[in-house]
Amino acid sequence: MKIVSGIQSSGKMHLGNYFGAIVPFLSFQDQGDSLLFIANLHSLTTIRDASKLKSLALDIALDYLALGLDPEKTTLFKQSDIPEVTELYWYLTSITPISLLNTKAYQDKINNKIPNDVGLFTYPVLMAADILLYDADIVPVGKDQVQHIDLVRDIAIKFNIAFDSNYKPGKISGIFKLPSAVTSDVYSIVPGTDGNKMSKSTGNVIDIFSEDKIIHKQIMGIKTDSLSISDPKNINAPLFQLMKLFFDIEQDQSIKEGGIGYGNYKQMLIDMFHAKFDEARLKRKHLINDLGYVERVLIDGRNRARENAKSVIERVRQAVGV
Ligand code: ADP
Numbered sequence: 001m002k003i004v005s006g007i008q009s010s011g012k013m014h015l016g017n018y019f020g021a022i023v024p025f026l027s028f029q030d031q032g033d034s035l036l037f038i039a040n041l042h043s044l045t046t047i048r049d050a051s052k053l054k055s056l057a058l059d060i061a062l063d064y065l066a067l068g069l070d071p072e073k074t075t076l077f078k079q080s081d082i083p084e085v086t087e088l089y090w091y092l093t094s095i096t097p098i099s100l101l102n103t104k105a106y107q108d109k110i111n112n113k114i115p116n117d118v119g120l121f122t123y124p125v126l127m128a129a130d131i132l133l134y135d136a137d138i139v140p141v142g143k144d145q146v147q148h149i150d151l152v153r154d155i156a157i158k159f160n161i162a163f164d165s166n167y168k169p170g171k172i173s174g175i176f177k178l179p180s181a182v183t184s185d186v187y188s189i190v191p192g193t194d195g196n197k198m199s200k201s202t203g204n205v206i207d208i209f210s211e212d213k214i215i216h217k218q219i220m221g222i223k224t225d226s227l228s229i230s231d232p233k234n235i236n237a238p239l240f241q242l243m244k245l246f247f248d249i250e251q252d253q254s255i256k257e258g259g260i261g262y263g264n265y266k267q268m269l270i271d272m273f274h275a276k277f278d279e280a281r282l283k284r285k286h287l288i289n290d291l292g293y294v295e296r297v298l299i300d301g302r303n304r305a306r307e308n309a310k311s312v313i314e315r316v317r318q319a320v321g322v
């Protein structure tokens with residue numbers, strides 16, 4: 001089984017990224033041939049600063065390695081290191097109807113004032129190239145990415161119909177395999193400190209690798225109501241939904257019965273955060289002092305990924321006639 005996923009390098013890793021995207025990906029690491037790339041070409045839709053683009057890509061590599069990605073098992077590489085991906089992107093744009101790309105994700109991004117450039121509009125076609133280039137069977141992603149994977153299937157079907165006369169949807173497979181998205185039911189949407197979806201763009205995050213005092217400030221800043229210590233609390237409040245990421249809150253009777261103040265719960269969350277992430281936080285500090293190792297992992301990943309891409313890109317070139 002081929003498992004492929006990517007993560008856009010656009011800022012610091014937070015709990016939403018971890019539980020929504022990294023945990024699902026790492027849970028597949030032992031189940032097949034897995035590839036994970038840093039989507040630094042996608043990041044160009046928002047970042048126009050070369051040194052920032054570079055350092056963010058390296059940050060993601062450090063984050064994943066620290067959080068348990070094993071480069072022996074998973075091919076870790078930078079999207080921009082694979083020229084075949086931009087080549088395939090063009091073949092795919094040539095058969096993708098404009099109407100397919102006017103997605104909710106695209107509209108949300110324009111509404112959030114991301115520059116409305118062609119690259120932003122064709123973002124899902126580059127994702128299609130990322131996935132189809134490696135004959136992926138499954139794509140572990142956060143819930144908000146499922147709409148994109150559905151689109152990738154539509155693009156693959158269009159291509160198969162256009163260029164493969166033997167293709168029979170559902171019966172005879174075509175040039176491209178149809179990939180399936182896999183999401184985590186447990187952590188589909190991690191709330192931020194204000195109760196809305198945790199996201200870098202809204203600044204309601206709890207980072208994983210920031211300094212202790214920043215993490216503590218973020219956790220202490222989780223929005224709560226004005227109930228007193230003795231009052232029973234609402235288990236659906238963002239604080240408890242965040243605690244739920246670390247333990248089964250149903251077992252804690254005090255939440256429903258009252259008797260503990262929000263400050264104490266926040267301290268509990270800080271302690272649980274450290275118990276879970278301190279090992280990875282320390283590992284990341286060691287990795288920063290061994291960037292040569294990280295570079296070697298990425299070069300090895302690039303070579304393995306290109307090897308993987310060879311047969312598909314040959315198949316596609318032949319099919320289109322170049
Ligand atoms: P952000 O919204 O902070 O910019 P990204 O869009 O870069 O995050 O998301 C990277 C990955 O993390 C995606 O697969 C996305 O689905 C997942 N993800 C981001 N935020 C959350 C969240 N709050 N809950 C669950 N998954 C999330």
Ligand code: TRP
Binds near residue numbers: 007042126127131139
């Ligand atoms: N769009 C994804 C994100 O925002 C990153 C990504 C790019 C991706 N190409 C992909 C994810 C292919 C899965 C498969 O994180």
